[in-house]
Every structure is written in C-alpha cells, then in structure tokens.
Amino acid sequence: MPSGGNNNALGFNVVGEPAPDPLHMPLAFVVAVSPQYFRTLGITLRKGRAILPTDDTRATKVAVVDEWLVKHQFGVRDPIGARITLIGTPDTVTVVGVVPSVKQGGLTDQSAPGMYLSLAQFPTPAIGLAVRTSGDPERATAAVRRAVAELDPTIPVSHVVTLNARLASSVSTTRFSTFLASLFAVVALVLAAVGIYSVLASIVGQRQQEIGIRLALGASRTRVMSEVLLRALALTGFGVVIGSAAAWLVTRALSGLFVSVSPHDPRILIGAAVVFALVALVAASVPAFRTTRVSPTEALRAT
Numbered sequence: 001m002p003s004g005g006n007n008n009a010l011g012f013n014v015v016g017e018p019a020p021d022p023l024h025m026p027l028a029f030v031v032a033v034s035p036q037y038f039r040t041l042g043i044t045l046r047k048g049r050a051i052l053p054t055d056d057t058r059a060t061k062v063a064v065v066d067e068w069l070v071k072h073q074f075g076v077r078d079p080i081g082a083r084i085t086l087i088g089t090p091d092t093v094t095v096v097g098v099v100p101s102v103k104q105g106g107l108t109d110q111s112a113p114g115m116y117l118s119l120a121q122f123p124t125p126a127i128g129l130a131v132r133t134s135g136d137p138e139r140a141t142a143a144v145r146r147a148v149a150e151l152d153p154t155i156p157v158s159h160v161v162t163l164n165a166r167l168a169s170s171v172s173t174t175r176f177s178t179f180l181a182s183l184f185a186v187v188a189l190v191l192a193a194v195g196i197y198s199v200l201a202s203i204v205g206q207r208q209q210e211i212g213i214r215l216a217l218g219a220s221r222t223r224v225m226s227e228v229l230l231r232a233l234a235l236t237g238f239g240v241v242i243g244s245a246a247a248w249l250v251t252r253a254l255s256g257l258f259v260s261v262s263p264h265d266p267r268i269l270i271g272a273a274v275v276f277a278l279v280a281l282v283a284a285s286v287p288a289f290r291t292t293r294v295s296p297t298e299a300l301r302a303t
Contacts, residue, residue: 001128001166002041002102011087012115014073025087028069028113029104032122038064038099040130048080048097055118062118063093068101069113084115093117129157137162189275196239196276197283200232204287211288225288232284233277240273247272 011025020026035051038044046067055062063084070079082095093115102114119127129148133140141160148157211224248264 001130002104002163009112010089010115013085013087015083015085015092026073026113028065028115030086030115030117031104032117032119032124034119037116037130040132043099043102046098046100047078048095050097050099051116051118053120056120059121061091061093061121062096064097064099064116065095066099066101066114066116069115070098072113091122189272192276193279196236196279200235200280200283201287203235204228204232204284221293225285228288229281229284232280236276236280240276244269244273 008030009027010030011020011027013020013026033051035053035055038050048064050064051062065079065084073079074082079095079098083092084095085092099116104112104114129144131137131140131144144160145157148155207228211228214224215221247269251264
C-alpha cells in the first residue's frame, strides 16, 4: 500500500538495450496488484491499459509502469509494448500501461521508478487489501473483517488503518521537525523586528537636534519625515538583500522538512522583505513623528 515503505525493489533491464552496470543498475519498486487496484486508489491511467482479469498464468506476463520510470528509461519513446527483464528472476514482462508516479515510502521520500505486476501472475504470501468507502472509513472496518471471514475464516486481518492515518504516520517526524523550525523562525522574526525597531528608533532619536535645526531653518515637516523614512528603508533594504542571499544558501539544509514546497519559494522571501520593511517604517516613523511635532526650540535644547 502507498506510504507503507515495505515494497520490494528489483533491478531491471529493458530488453534490447545493453546490460546495465551491476554497480549502477536501475531499481524499481515492484507491486503485484489486482485489476481494481488503480481504480480503488484513484490512480488514473495515462496511457495504454491497466491490469485486466485476463492477465492470469495463461497469459503473457504484463506490467504497468509509472511516469518516473518512463522518463528515465524511455525518454520520449513510447514504452507500450516494451519488454522488461526483472533481474534476479527468470521473468520478463511486457509494458501495457503507464500511470502517474506514487510516493510509496511516504510524502517526504524521493520518487522512485515504479512497476505494477498482475497479482494473478505474481502471487504473494501476504496481501494488502484496499477498500474505498463512501462514508467514514473507520466504520467500515467491521464490515471488511466480516467479508474476509466469509471468504476464509482462517485468514488473519491485521493493520487496519485509513490511508489518511498512514500518510500522517509517514510524516509525523517531519511534522514535528517542521513545528520546531517554525517556532524558531517565529522567535527569530520577533527578535529581528525588535532589533530593527530599536536601531532605527535610536538613529532617528540621535538626529533630533539636526531635525530641529532644519525645522528652524524652514524645512517642512513632510519633507523631513520623508527623508527619515527613505533612509530607514534604504538601511532595511541593504539588510534584506544580505539576509535573503544568506537564506537562499542556508535553506538547502532544510529541504527535507518540506513536502511539495520549495524552500526557495520567492513568495517566502518577498513576504519576509515586506514584513521587515513595514517594521522599519513603523520604527522610523514613530520617533520621527514625535520629533517633528515638537517646537524647534525644544528640539535644539535636547541632548
């Protein structure tokens, strides 16, 4: 079953191509499935056909491969009709269909080439049963057990779990790590915001006498405010550029914490830049507003 992490990996070779180097032999996870497997799990057929009830021991052994295997082994060639030898076995299968790639080991695992064989042609001692329900899947457990018992009461039924629960279990460690990383990121964001606010407020406060002199000489409050804010944004922009470049390099180490999300997503970097720009505006505008609202005489007396 997907996210089970217990599927067999076999070496293979496309018939008609040179034998692969034993040290660099292509591997694919191999799953023996029944004809209704793809429909039950919602895996759509891309090309060719799926496993059929007629794919039994009397028929030619067939396989349905995924798009990852097609991309790396066939490129732009049509894989339908190609014959593949399973290394270590006497079996050769004919490709009859193509399906999307499935993360068999979990959401955080890298995609690996996949190959689906006919369960009737490659029987296994242990079988996983997938059941699609129209309601709460937890309530169908008893019905599934009864159905299996009616077929053969000696067959044990174990590890009954929903696909959502299986997926949640596969990412539990990653989810906890992501929670910790997010917590540290929030703390870092707060510290950075406080630091920016403190530094810019101090810089504007040190320019209080300068602002008082300019106001005494006739400079408008709007112009003084604009120049203070532009300087604050310039300093913040300089820091954002350096920080973004450093983040772009450091986030490579965090790529394993993300599922279907790029750590180099430009929206994340732009969002951080916008947050710090807003903090800088507030940090500079509050003391600047107070300074420009006092009389020039009081500003000149300030130390």
